[in-house]
Amino acid sequence: MSESENTHQLLQQLLTVVSSIQHDQKALTAAVDAINTRVNSLSDVKEVTSVATSSSTVFVAPQSPLDDGSISSSAVQKKPTPSTSKIILTTYPGRMGIDPLPMVWGHANAKERGPVVVGRGPQTHGRRNAIGAHGGSYSIYHALALATQELSADHRPDFTNTEPVCNIGPFPQWSDPKKIVAMDPWGHLAPEIFKSNIDEGIDIRPTIAVTKAHMHLPELEHSVKAGRLKVDGDIVVNELGELAVTKFAVEPCWYLPGVAERFGVDEGTLRRSLFENTGGSFPELITRPDIKVFLPPIGGLTVYCFGDPAKMSDRSVKLSLRIHDECNGSDVFGSDICTCRPYLLFGIEEAVKEAQNGGSGVVIYFRKEGRALGEVTKYLVYNARKRGIDRASEYFKRTENIAGVKDMRFQALMPDILHWLGITKIDRMLSMSNMKYEAIVNQGIEIGERVPIPDDMIPADSRVEIDAKIHAGYFTTGKVLTMEELSTVQGRAWEDVDH
Numbered sequence: 094m095s096e097s098e099n100t101h102q103l104l105q106q107l108l109t110v111v112s113s114i115q116h117d118q119k120a121l122t123a124a125v126d127a128i129n130t131r132v133n134s135l136s137d138v139k140e141v142t143s144v145a146t147s148s149s150t151v152f153v154a155p156q157s158p159l160d161d162g163s164i165s166s167s168a169v170q171k172k173p174t175p176s177t178s179k180i181i182l183t184t185y186p187g188r189m190g191i192d193p194l195p196m197v198w199g200h201a202n203a204k205e206r207g208p209v210v211v212g213r214g215p216q217t218h219g220r221r222n223a224i225g226a227h228g229g230s231y232s233i234y235h236a237l238a239l240a241t242q243e244l245s246a247d248h249r250p251d252f253t254n255t256e257p258v259c260n261i262g263p264f265p266q267w268s269d270p271k272k273i274v275a276m277d278p279w280g281h282l283a284p285e286i287f288k289s290n291i292d293e294g295i296d297i298r299p300t301i302a303v304t305k306a307h308m309h310l311p312e313l314e315h316s317v318k319a320g321r322l323k324v325d326g327d328i329v330v331n332e333l334g335e336l337a338v339t340k341f342a343v344e345p346c347w348y349l350p351g352v353a354e355r356f357g358v359d360e361g362t363l364r365r366s367l368f369e370n371t372g373g374s375f376p377e378l379i380t381r382p383d384i385k386v387f388l389p390p391i392g393g394l395t396v397y398c399f400g401d402p403a404k405m406s407d408r409s410v411k412l413s414l415r416i417h418d419e420c421n422g423s424d425v426f427g428s429d430i431c432t433c434r435p436y437l438l439f440g441i442e443e444a445v446k447e448a449q450n451g452g453s454g455v456v457i458y459f460r461k462e463g464r465a466l467g468e469v470t471k472y473l474v475y476n477a478r479k480r481g482i483d484r485a486s487e488y489f490k491r492t493e494n495i496a497g498v499k500d501m502r503f504q505a506l507m508p509d510i511l512h513w514l515g516i517t518k519i520d521r522m523l524s525m526s527n528m529k530y531e532a533i534v535n536q537g538i539e540i541g542e543r544v545p546i547p548d549d550m551i552p553a554d555s556r557v558e559i560d561a562k563i564h565a566g567y568f569t570t571g572k573v574l575t576m577e578e579l580s581t582v583q584g585r586a587w588e589d590v591d592h
């Protein structure tokens with residue numbers, strides 16, 4: 094038996110011992126020390142096999158079952174592929190090969206702030222200063238493309254001509270580590286600013302992209318036909334109501350100390366909860382307290398800007414703004430059980446009019462389906478509502494019965510995008526949500542007028558939702574119904590409808 098095989102066997106035995114004495118902290122520490130001493134004597138497996146203890150966690154990365162059975166470098170003949178190379182379950186600060194690129198979150202100088210580095214390729218792995226993966230939830234499709242070899246592991250993006258279509262910032266907010274904690278303020282310029290790092294072979298990717306387009310919505314064509322919206326050839330391009338828009342796509346990028354502070358929890362609690370509740374997917378949340386940035390596997394956001402993007406941050410002109418959270422069933426497919434699509438379209442129309450009047454109009458669309466509870470939970474709630482009597486007085490209770498809470502959107506992180514856009518005041522806030530309002534003003538951004546959805550845009554079946562929301566604290570210029578009155582507001586029953 095080679096020394097490596099011998100060591101591997103020893104590690105397995107020690108692991109068994111460790112598992113059996115997990116609750117005896119002293120014995121556990123001794124066992125861990127023994128393993129680490131042995132591991133450190135083996136240069137080849139130093140980065141691979143390591144054991145650490147926290148209050149209740151033991152991480153061990155044994156030899157990959159996919160490997161060729163050998164752990165000695167001399168025995169490895171063929172070039173390892175991503176699925177046959179040694180598995181690195183986790184890393185630790187200060188270990189050999191671990192040398193993160195400096196990251197000073199909130200530094201005013203982009204180069205001093207440092208790039209977000211999260212790739213796990215051979216030249217990038219040791220230089221990472223972020224946990225997670227690019228692409229938010231799409232990182233899983235990226236994994237599939239690599240597993241099936243549709244995507245080559247050494248593919249590097251060619252960023253030629255991908256730069257933003259307009260200039261944005263930098264604003265003072267970009268260098269306030271408390272104001273922007275959920276996105277990378279330099280994310281759109283990463284390929285340009287950190288070109289020398291990319292040229293060295295480090296995998297650095299943008300987390301923001303800025304483009305421009307035309308968009309066509311049938312409702313806005315009707316607005317043009319009805320004379321509510323004028324064609325100006327610039328923002329409303331033609332009689333079809335086509336709109337010229339500048340769009341910003343933003344991936345989430347969390348600075349963990351700042352996110353924890355926003356929610357009033359300590360960083361350790363946040364890290365532990367993220368680790369545990371993603372099926373232990375990101376052990377470095379625990380083992381790498383030196384890494385402060387996390388690219389979470391969640392949806393991002395899109396900014397739709399009408400008119401000159403430079404006007405968004407110009408305090409001397411008016412800004413109309415809608416923050417909208419995704420409701421696929423209504424936004425795209427026209428479901429009439431809620432006010433989402435009508436409010437979204439009202440928001441777009443008002444934003445366009447503001448831009449036509451020389452101001453700025455902005456709609457920001459967040460991927461937070463079903464109040465971030467997801468569409469499955471939402472449909473379960475719909476069933477529970479429609480199988481009973483769908484009363485406004487019961488509206489939130491039905492969601493709470495199933496999800497435990499009525500909302501998981503955590504609007505506290507939402508204003509980051511406003512800071513990034515340089516917005517310091519909103520003249521017309523096209524939303525009734527008290528949660529959005531409070532999140533924004535708590536960040537020091539002023540809100541002038543709050544504009545509810547016009548009554549004639551509310552579909553009949555969504556009266557239940559809107560009245561329940563108003564009762565729960567949503568802004569209204571009308572009457573707040575009592576609980577008794579709320580119980581008389583009822584939605585359509587299934588049996589009333591021909592399916």
Ligand SMILES: Nc1nc2c(ncn2[C@@H]2O[C@H](COP(=O)(O)OP(=O)(O)OP(=O)(O)O)[C@@H](O)[C@H]2O)c(=O)[nH]1
Nearest residue numbers: 417418419420431433461462463464471524525526
């Ligand atoms: N769970 C659940 N989510 C819903 C239901 N109806 C709508 N939603 C979701 O609620 C969210 C509504 O977001 P927005 O359109 O931004 O509206 P809002 O935050 O309620 O407030 P306003 O800005 O006043 O429109 C979306 O994520 C919808 O998918 C429902 O019955 N159950």
Ligand SMILES: [Zn+2]
Nearest residue numbers: 420423431433
């Ligand atoms: Zn909806």
